[in-house]
Amino acid sequence: MKRLFSGMQPTGALHLGNYIGALKNWVALQDKYECIFCIVDMHAITIPYDPKLMRERIFNAAVDYLAAGIDPLKSRIFIQSHVPQHTELAWLFNTVTPLGQLMRMTQFKQKTAQFSDGGEDVKADADGSADERAGFLALAGKVNAGLLTYPVLQAADIMLYKAEAVPVGEDQVQHIELTRDVVRRFNNAYGEIFPNCEALLSNAPRLKGLDGVAKMSKSIGNHIPLSIEPAELERKVTREAVSDPRRVRRDDPGVPEECNVFDWHRIFSPDEDQIWAAQGCRSAGIGCFQCKKKCAENIEKLLAPMREKRERFTKNPDDVWDILNMGAAECLRIAQATMEETRRAMGLI
Numbered sequence: 001m002k003r004l005f006s007g008m009q010p011t012g013a014l015h016l017g018n019y020i021g022a023l024k025n026w027v028a029l030q031d032k033y034e035c036i037f038c039i040v041d042m043h044a045i046t047i048p049y050d051p052k053l054m055r056e057r058i059f060n061a062a063v064d065y066l067a068a069g070i071d072p073l074k075s076r077i078f079i080q081s082h083v084p085q086h087t088e089l090a091w092l093f094n095t096v097t098p099l100g101q102l103m104r105m106t107q108f109k110q111k112t113a114q115f116s117d118g119g120e121d122v123k124a125d126a127d128g129s130a131d132e133r134a135g136f137l138a139l140a141g142k143v144n145a146g147l148l149t150y151p152v153l154q155a156a157d158i159m160l161y162k163a164e165a166v167p168v169g170e171d172q173v174q175h176i177e178l179t180r181d182v183v184r185r186f187n188n189a190y191g192e193i194f195p196n197c198e199a200l201l202s203n204a205p206r207l208k209g210l211d212g213v214a215k216m217s218k219s220i221g222n223h224i225p226l227s228i229e230p231a232e233l234e235r236k237v238t239r240e241a242v243s244d245p246r247r248v249r250r251d252d253p254g255v256p257e258e259c260n261v262f263d264w265h266r267i268f269s270p271d272e273d274q275i276w277a278a279q280g281c282r283s284a285g286i287g288c289f290q291c292k293k294k295c296a297e298n299i300e301k302l303l304a305p306m307r308e309k310r311e312r313f314t315k316n317p318d319d320v321w322d323i324l325n326m327g328a329a330e331c332l333r334i335a336q337a338t339m340e341e342t343r344r345a346m347g348l349i
């Protein structure tokens with residue numbers, strides 16, 4: 001079986017976007033690949049965070065993986081920082097990665113804007129292009145170097161295990177392409193050590209958030225956590241989710257194809273509810289509140305069994321830590337072998 005690697009950051013509660021864009025695919029691919037699933041805590045510390053919350057977030061991410069259906073008897077689950085070879089290989093990969101390519105990464109530019117203070121003092125110096133603004137903000141000391149080299153660590157995560165398949169959401173495709181470039185440059189310089197890898201996309205690789213505009217994201221706060229309680233889920237969907245702005249009054253007809261709530265129906269609802277929502281919206285036969293309520297009910301059908309499983313794991317934290325420790329021990333063995341081969345190829349041993 002080919003090997004598969006993927007990970008999520010413990011930057012907050014995992015959400016419907018993480019599930020639909022990646023985690024659901026991970027579960028489905030467990031029988032087709034030898035799977036390694038990581039909680040990428042070293043990536044998560046590249047943005048501001050509270051150290052007091054990190055351990056709990058890591059634990060909750062592991063519980064979410066398990067509750068969603070990752071089976072520790074089939075797949076390895078571990079915490080990135082428990083296998084220190086990730087950062088060692090990232091350093092080696094840094095030496096074959098052009099700085100300019102890292103500065104052009106979309107996620108770097110977005111996070112730079114998101115986690116700098118807006119860069120008012122340097123805005124005047126940049127002529128407005130996203131590339132230049134990201135460059136100015138970075139040079140002005142607004143972001144740390146880890147955010148810039150984030151995709152190199154991601155390349156190392158994948159290649160430490162010589163993984164060929166990487167199930168991710170659409171936003172990560174550019175980083176997988178960079179991984180392929182890093183591999184090409186490394187292999188050209190030091191010999192054929194690492195394989196080619198490809199991104200595997202789900203059928204909904206970019207789920208929009210409650211605002212109906214941006215990608216659902218933990219750090220933006222437009223997300224619906226997988227661990228949400230039913231009443232809060234209904235409140236968020238019916239009160240916070242942005243729907244078709246044309247429907248100002250109950251009897252205004254809408255355009256379902258341009259409504260984010262209808263996009264959610266297409267993902268979370270059975271066919272009959274999708275037809276009900278589309279027809280009702282176009283004819284103004286139903287109001288947005290009714291349409292959203294049905295959507296929340298269908299999301300709840302997905303989340304209810306996960307909630308039950310999550311409770312079981314939360315009550316037995318030692319079982320979860322055992323799974324993570326066992327996963328790390330197995331991954332460490334693979335990582336040590338890859339590093340030995342890599343150091344040798346580079347003339348370091």
Ligand code: AQP
Pocket residue numbers: 007008009010011012017018019020021022167168169170171172204205206207208215216217218219220
């Ligand atoms: N909205 C989304 N739609 C589809 N896929 C998504 N993913 C994330 N959001 C969506 C996919 O989930 C995986 C794990 O993501 P991550 O935690 O490593 O980082 P991220 O992509 O940056 O996710 P967030 O929620 O936006 O985290 P923050 O806000 O902390 O940066 C990836 O495969 C990703 O594509």
